[in-house]
Amino acid sequence: MGEAGSWRPLSERSVAALAQALNESAFPAALRGLGQGAFDQFIDFRPLGHNRSRTARLVFQAISHAPVPNPVEAVVTVNLPEIYGSTSTALTATVTIDVIARVRRYADSLETVIMPGQEYRYPVPNLADLLDGLLQTVVDSKVVTEIARITDIDTTLVAQPRELHLVADRQVKELLHPTGLREIPDAGASAGGIFRTNPALDLRVAAERQEQVDDWLRQLGLDAGLTGMETLVESYRATIAPTA
Incomplete structure (x- = not known):
């Protein structure tokens, strides 16, 4: 302030x-x-x-x-x-x-x-x-x-976001479309989580912002007891225009 x-x-x-x-x-x-x-x-x-x-x-x-x-x-x-x-x-x-x-x-x-x-x-x-x-x-x-x-304050002092909190009213695996995702047997339940922002990334740069989003999605899938999120994210990125 x-x-x-x-x-x-x-x-x-x-x-x-x-x-x-x-x-x-x-x-x-x-x-x-x-x-x-x-x-x-x-x-x-x-x-x-x-x-x-x-x-x-x-x-x-x-x-x-x-x-x-x-x-x-x-x-x-x-x-x-x-x-x-x-x-x-x-x-x-x-x-x-x-x-x-x-x-x-x-x-x-x-x-x-x-x-x-x-x-x-x-x-x-x-x-x-x-x-x-x-x-x-x-x-x-x-x-x-x-x-x-x-x-x-000066615009340079406005901090980038530190973390993302996800809260769901049921298990995350029940909210995600199952295409490309496989459930790990006996992995347990997850109804959300806290997703940290990588302080080394400059979110003003499209490629680094995309890297942060992809990290969050991979964490979301793994914490929900699902495999396949990494491949699913890579496939999606391959279908959209390259970022500048």
């Missing part, structure tokens, strides 16, 4: 500029991809919910008329620390991004079956695109500039 950012309230214009930067980033397209074209209505990032003088909460939503009204949501929260009563001389702001995917629940709620004979599962390429879009957004120059403006 810069000196002015430590005491002043959030600027409405700065929060609006951050929302605009998020809407112009790679994030919305990656979120839309989770639905595989099933949703045709979306509400862009805008203040919603608990917003205060030192907390900004910006929300993106997919809209559905099914019993699950928001199958995909993303919440970006910026929290500025309170200086009163703090003994720390190095106050740090936090930026948290939550992605809530209810596509499986949405598919289960429909009267017509999307995929006859089987439950909906998330294709690994969709998850790869989501993670890449997420990382691309947190290093996007416009997004970083607005975060730096809100916290009154």
Whole structure:
């Protein structure tokens, strides 16, 4: 936090500029991809919910008329620390991004079956695109500039993300599309995990960002007791255009 950012309230214009930067980033397209074209209505990032003088909460939503009204949501929260009563001389702001995917629940709620004979599962390429879009957004120059403006620091001091937390409402192996994946007998259950960011990678570089996403996907598969994720990721990368 810069000196002015430590005491002043959030600027409405700065929060609006951050929302605009998020809407112009790679994030919305990656979120839309989770639905595989099933949703045709979306509400862009805008203040919603608990917003205060030192907390900004910006929300993106997919809209559905099914019993699950928001199958995909993303919440970006910026929290500025309170200086009163703090003994720390190095106050740090936090930026948290939550992605809530209810596509499986949405598919289960429909009267017509999307995929006859089987439950909906998330294709690994969709998850790869989501993670890449997420990382691309947190290093996007416009997004970083607005975060730096809100916290009154230089853009070079805006840190890259440290970790990703995944929390599922069932075993991960039950959420992933089984194509190319094989279950390891008696491997146990996994309902998520903590995925560290490699500090040696510069996520502003497309190839290094892709390397981070691929590492996370391999960890996701292995922790879920599945083999084949490494080959599946390599096959997907071979089908898309080379990164610059």
